[in-house]
Amino acid sequence: MAFAGILSDADIEAALKSCQAPDSFTYKSFFEKTGLSKKSKEELAKVFGVLDQDKSGFIEEEELQKFMQNFKPSARVLTDKETKAFLAAGDTDGDGKIGVEEFQALVTSK
Template identity: 55%
Template sequence: MAMSSILSADDIKKALDAFAVADSFNHRKFFEIVGLRAKSSDEVKKVFLVLDADNSGYIEEEELKFVLKGFASNGRDLTDKETKEFLRAADKDGDGKIGIDEFAALVKE
């Protein structure tokens, strides 16, 4: 499933452009700009499934590094610092990965 079937291509472009510079990524602002915060629970879950590249039921640190590419192929990789901060913000149970409920809570916070 393509992210553009869930979110507006214009919003995706705006969000990627807003965080094009390394170490500028802010998940709260990103989710707001891309329009994900306004989406239903089912739509947020669909986005999670796209980002869970290995279909493990979790977004692991390695997948998180490429999260922007999940929204559009021309998205940049997150830096190690951004990846660790994103994981720390989402991983409420401390297992080193983001489950679907943790992702949904992070989007809506």
């Protein structure tokens, strides 16, 4: 598991189960259920490294769409609506992608 030592399998499973239906994904709820919202900046940087599949230093829209599949390969892809809302929330500088600092801020925001 890519997140071994950072997140528990049970928490990941519960988070994925809570958003199985299309358009039921909310990033804040997912971050809370997985325990990501309580992780350190260093741990979140490691998680970011997994999510940044092309190792560009950013999470782009295509990577966000497959966000949940990083946690479990059989998970569904996010809908266009979910992906755009997720990107809009995390992309604070308006460049169309989420950098590591933007990701850390999004995950830990209340």
